[in-house]
Amino acid sequence: MWSFAQLADTIHEGLQASLPPAWALAAEMTIVGLSAIGLFAMLGLVLVLMERKVSAFMQIRIGPNRVGPAGLLQSFADTLKLLVKEGITPDGVDKFLFNAAPLVAMIAAMLLLAPIAFARDFQIWDLNIGVLYVSAVSSLNVIAILMAGWSSNNKYSLLGAMRSGAQIVSYELSAGLSVLTIVVLAGSLQVSEIVASQADGWWIFKGHVPALMAFVIFLIAATAETNRAPFDMAEAESELTAGFHTEYSGMKFALFFLAEYINVFIVCAIGATLFLGGWMPLHIGHWEAFNHAMDWIPSSLWFFGKTFFLIFVIMWFRWTFPRLRIDQLLDLEWRYLLPIGMVNILLVTLVAILGWHF
Amino acid sequence: MARIPYIRYTLSQPPRRRHSTDDPMGPASMLVLTLAAIAFSVIAILISRFVVKGSWNPQKGQAYECGIPTQGQTWIQFQVGYYLFALIFLVFDVELIFLYPWAVVVKEIGWPALVEIVIFLFILFLGFLYAHKVKALTWK
Numbered sequence: 057m058w059s060f061a062q063l064a065d066t067i068h069e070g071l072q073a074s075l076p077p078a079w080a081l082a083a084e085m086t087i088v089g090l091s092a093i094g095l096f097a098m099l100g101l102v103l104v105l106m107e108r109k110v111s112a113f114m115q116i117r118i119g120p121n122r123v124g125p126a127g128l129l130q131s132f133a134d135t136l137k138l139l140v141k142e143g144i145t146p147d148g149v150d151k152f153l154f155n156a157a158p159l160v161a162m163i164a165a166m167l168l169l170a171p172i173a174f175a176r177d178f179q180i181w182d183l184n185i186g187v188l189y190v191s192a193v194s195s196l197n198v199i200a201i202l203m204a205g206w207s208s209n210n211k212y213s214l215l216g217a218m219r220s221g222a223q224i225v226s227y228e229l230s231a232g233l234s235v236l237t238i239v240v241l242a243g244s245l246q247v248s249e250i251v252a253s254q255a256d257g258w259w260i261f262k263g264h265v266p267a268l269m270a271f272v273i274f275l276i277a278a279t280a281e282t283n284r285a286p287f288d289m290a291e292a293e294s295e296l297t298a299g300f301h302t303e304y305s306g307m308k309f310a311l312f313f314l315a316e317y318i319n320v321f322i323v324c325a326i327g328a329t330l331f332l333g334g335w336m337p338l339h340i341g342h343w344e345a346f347n348h349a350m351d352w353i354p355s356s357l358w359f360f361g362k363t364f365f366l367i368f369v370i371m372w373f374r375w376t377f378p379r380l381r382i383d384q385l386l387d388l389e390w391r392y393l394l395p396i397g398m399v400n401i402l403l404v405t406l407v408a409i410l411g412w413h414f
Numbered sequence: 415m416a417r418i419p420y421i422r423y424t425l426s427q428p429p430r431r432r433h434s435t436d437d438p439m440g441p442a443s444m445l446v447l448t449l450a451a452i453a454f455s456v457i458a459i460l461i462s463r464f465v466v467k468g469s470w471n472p473q474k475g476q477a478y479e480c481g482i483p484t485q486g487q488t489w490i491q492f493q494v495g496y497y498l499f500a501l502i503f504l505v506f507d508v509e510l511i512f513l514y515p516w517a518v519v520v521k522e523i524g525w526p527a528l529v530e531i532v533i534f535l536f537i538l539f540l541g542f543l544y545a546h547k548v549k550a551l552t553w554k
Contacts, residue, residue: 085442089450096454139461142468147475159455166451170443181443188514209488210477222496225503232510239517302478307462311455383553386499390551394506395542398535401513405528408521 060356061177088180092169096318101131103317106364107371114375135310143306146209153207158308161200161315167193168322171247175335175356179248186247187239190326191232194281197319198224204312205300216299219289219382224281226389231277231323233397234270237404238330241267251334256341258333264412266404271331273393273400278323279370280385282316286377289385324366328359332366335359498550509538 067087071080105120108130112119120127145154171186173179183189198221205217239245241263242253253259259267280287288299296302301312328334335355339347380388406412477484512534520527545551 081442085446088443089446089453092447092450093454139458140465141462142466143459143462144468144474146477148477159452162451162455163448166447166454167444170447180447181440183440206489208477210479211484211488212479214488214492218492218496222499225507226499229503229506229510232507233513236510236513236517239514240520243518243521245514245518297478306466307459311458386551386553390502395539398539402528402532402535405520405531409524409528 059178059354060175064178092166092180095169096166096314099321100314100317101135103321103367104131104134104313106367107317110368110371111375114372138307138310141306143308144303146303148209149303150207150209153203154303155308157200157204157207158304158311158315160203161197162311164193164196164200165315165318165322167196168319172322172325173247173251173329173334174359175354178335178356182246182248185245187235187245187250187330190322191228191235194319194322195225195228197281197315200315201300204304208300208303210303212296212298212302213300216289216296216302220283220300222382223283223287223289223385226386227277227280227287227393230273230389230393230397231281233394233401234274234277235326235330236401237263237266237270240401240404240408247329247334251329251336254333254336254339256339258331258336258338260331263404264407266400266407267331269396269400270404271327273397274327274331275366275369276388276393278327279373280389282319282323282370284320284370285374286379287385288379289382320367320370321363324370325359325363327366328362332362333358334362495553502545502550505541506538509534 071083109119120130123129123133170181171183171189201220202217205213238259241259242250244250260271301309335358337350337353337358
């Protein structure tokens with residue numbers, strides 16, 4: 057059966073056969089880099105269109121429908137528009153930080169692609185502390201936001217960055233605790249091991265109540281960490297213009313925008329990997345026939361299906377809940393989610409030790 | 415370290431370890447991805463710089479605030495509340511880091527691991543209650 061893993065193997069073997077080892081490695085790295093850039097661009101285009109279409113669907117509108125068939129080329133038009141916009145650097149900004157901030161945001165988003173298993177045996181770097189890597193690198197994002205807010209010489213930017221910093225670091229704790237419940241159950245930090253441990257059922261089904269609770273907490277924390285409504289205090293349009301990227305225009309704004317959408321994709325991919333089995337098809341215990349039938353659906357389809365389902369849920373949140381005030385937002389985390397998460401981790405330990413999970 | 419036995423794969427072959435930690439591609443991928451991000455951003459910015467024919471006037475350089483000239487300095491003192499949250503975050507983030515290695519081995523160690531983590535979390539929880547009592551977690 058044709059698969060991503062086979063494609064990677066074919067390329068690897070072909071390069072090994074035709075080039076000296078060092079050159080083959082360099083060629084492979086170039087291919088990895090180029091495909092990461094390609095994935096970035098594709099995801100940006102698809103997610104922006106999806107956001108607009110989902111918004112339209114939620115509000116019973118049609119949404120973009122002029123450019124291309126059913127508005128499918130709308131994001132190309134948007135990109136083209138952003139490309140020909142003038143990038144203004146206002147007076148009095150800290151030029152170095154101002155220009156470096158979008159780069160840092162992009163680097164943080166790009167580095168997060170490394171440990172994600174996109175399909176069966178298809179992963180850039182299956183490092184043994186994959187989950188820890190994700191939580192470590194994803195916190196780099198705060199630095200980009202604070203750099204942008206501080207350097208912009210704009211009060212709205214500064215306020216937005218400060219709020220966003222407080223929010224992201226707070227919700228990182230809850231996200232970390234809910235990730236840990238799955239680490240306890242799977243007994244490994246390696247992404248491939250965690251996926252493999254779900255071969256007889258996904259953790260959300262196997263892990264009893266704790267896994268379910270962790271999933272809900274993870275979704276809330278992921279929404280907050282990516283600064284999306286109802287937690288979009290960082291760029292509350294009606295009070296802060298555009299928050300930390302008020303002063304950005306043209307391509308630098310586009311880079312922030314892109315990094316934001318890629319982060320949404322990545323947290324959803326992590327959520328899908330930990331709770332919904334990643335590329336693992338829907339398997340139920342020892343139902344061999346059923347499992348075999350499910351294996352016919354390609355693993356990449358499973359992964360992207362789950363991830364895009366979670367992205368849809370997060371977009372759904374945006375049109376369902378009103379925006380929280382900053383004090384309510386921090387209360388939700390520190391009064392409710394963090395204590396619940398801590399109790400939850402004890403519960404899951406009990407479940408894991410007693411072997412109550414299936 | 416002993417691994418937990420999984421139920422055998424229903425597919426014909428088990429997944430392979432394509433990229434183990436000693437694969438040269440592994441650690442280098444961080445460098446590759448960083449370079450890819452920089453290349454992407456820089457090329458995008460350069461293209462737009464070549465395409466765009468910009469103009470300049472004094473109004474363009476002003477901060478995008480309310481339409482009237484901006485008042486006073488931007489880099490002023492901001493609310494101390496943010497610092498308090500950052501400090502408490504630091505405590506709990508370090509706690510989280512300690513929990514990671516624990517979480518990996520908890521199934522092998524069993525009950526002692528649970529008892530130890532209850533003690534660990536209890537001490538942290540006391541600190542958490544204290545933070546509540548002095549209203550460090552209340553936004554003013």
